[in-house]
Amino acid sequence: MAYIVYDGSFEGFLSVVFHCYQYKITPSDICKDANFQDILFADKETVATDEQRAARVWKAVQKKLHKRNKQLLFKAFLSEETDIELMLYRFIRRLLDSNFSIETDYGDTNVLQLKKLERKVMQEAARMLQFVRFQETKDGIFFAPIEPAYDVLPFVIRHFKNRFADQQWLIYDLKRDYGFFYDLKKAEEVVLSEKSFSTTDGKVDSNFLEEDEVAYQTLWKDYFNSINIKARKNLKLQRQHMPRRYWKFLPEKQ
Structure with missing residues (x-):
């Protein structure tokens, strides 16, 4: 049994x-190094990330996919679904070995599952655009904590670069402990070793907040309450459009 371990990145x-193609290996499992558990009598093999080899695979896959599915594999990968690597591997093998399109062959459980995961990931990315709330710090950086169900941060960064191009900001994924910092020129991935905010709800310590930030949050809460019609309150419908797991990041729901 061949167990392949990698660093957890898409390039990896x-x-x-x-x-696997090069050495004609059919893996029993492919998993991130951090998640691997030693299995008795299993052959573990660690594969290092090679950007050139990764680019060759990506290029070969792109040639076989319709333009609407160019990002299918990456989006499904970001779902972090159990056994997502094996699903993707089986899809890629069949895609590259076939002389016809398999992208709409929903009788193939891998194809069907990947399309479902792609849809879920993009729905979560859309929610990020709605429910991100920034807090202004004393050094002029706007900080927003998030904790999405899937690793969608790479898909929303372009939106925020275009929408807030004149501000320095940091969007940080508390669940995965990484974020992107925008310095008015480019957005770079960062990992913070020291945090001046709560790792539970992302609230910045009041000593680091800009003086007017609390006042702005109070105004936003007052606005939210003023447009709320109590007679038409429907918590069930509200939770459908605004899942409860986002509430801890929203000042208006505190």
């Missing part, structure tokens, strides 16, 4: 695909 996964 594509490197695994290249490695």
